[in-house]
Amino acid sequence: MLDRVDSDQIEMAGRSTRPASLLQAMRERTKALHMTAERTGIVAELLRGRGTRGAYALLLRNLLPVYEALEAELLRHRDTPVTGRIVRPELHRVAAIKADLAQLGASDRPLLPETIAYVSAIRDAGAGSGHALLAHAYTRYLGDLSGGQIIKRILARSLNLEREALSFYEFPAIADIPRFKDEYRDALEQAGAAMAEHDIVVEEAATAFQLNITLSQALQAAAGLGT
Template sequence: MLERTDRAGLDLRPASLVEALRERTRDLHVRAERSGIIADILTGRCTRESYARLLRSLLPVYQALERQLTMCARSSAVAPIVFRELERAEAIAADLHHFPPGQEETSPAVERYVTAIIAASKGDGSRLIAHAYARYLGDLSGGQILSRLLARSLDLPPEALTFYAFPAIFDVVAFKSGYRAAIDRAGDESEDFDAVVEEGALAFELNIELSLALQADVAQSGS
């Protein structure tokens, strides 16, 4: 629980959901950047095959997230964060056409991630806010760094990196600011603020687990 009080008994919990999510996931965010296949990308150790496996792992995650967001879009706690221009599943599927065909990634880590997203849609669906925060703001921020690194280290053309391209968003900085405000509005409508914050931690943990599992699988297969 993030709710804390000072000596006078005043609530010190961050008033903003974005602030609360950022505080709760700060250390996890650092771990995510230093773990697994993401660390391999950042240090130039990623191969085309391992990156294709990352895309195949993330595809069912985004499909689940976008399906659940659409299903819960009438909820006042979800409606503010539903933007079709953020959806990534179609872009990931398109990028995969630029790599040799491979088997669908159905590892336990992927399955746990998808199951958690589906579970997050229960009730008013507000725990989906945390998954949107973790994935989409990450794509708009760190994802842009990954795109440049992948283009250079793997010699990938722009058409193979549309996962990180947002052609319908003309000002990414302004959009991110507006999306953070939308998350805060959604948080105001949530039935359980603290549950959303804890779901944010879970979202990062699941992402780390997937990244580590993929790195281990790639090492074992020699890809």
């Protein structure tokens, strides 16, 4: 799930042959994929309140290596002038996911091939300048801060999950999530202004969304949901 698209900004960008910013370009490129991500796979099942504890645990188990790869690659580039602008340890999810899996007693859930492909793509994005990591951070973290907060409330209600099992959606180091999201968007814009290869990052955002969709659909099937 991703940061919501500002329809007015998209309309304005559509009148120009060149997107106004990196953030705007990623939003426009991934608009249709964003809608697909919300309406299919395990994410759609969770949003409809049709998840199970087992399905949630399977989701977390398969997101863990994704975040391990993303956060390791981001930290590797933390001192660089572009990618370093969006490295925010308060967003890191690895410890939170591990805590949830321990709470659920579900650390032994299987990893799917789609997860391995996702991890490989993130490592490829971290190669060289690492600028393509901006797309993966945009896709995952702004989604966690936006739609993830909705999923948290639904999971707490539909699965009767205690807060200790929902650490993935908790950001104790962020006092004001809306303000932080604005600051993170600004950081993405600043990073975009400091580099030339916008097209590569924009296309990587589409790739990141498609990886999420593919994994979500595979997790839905593996969990036996929607059948």
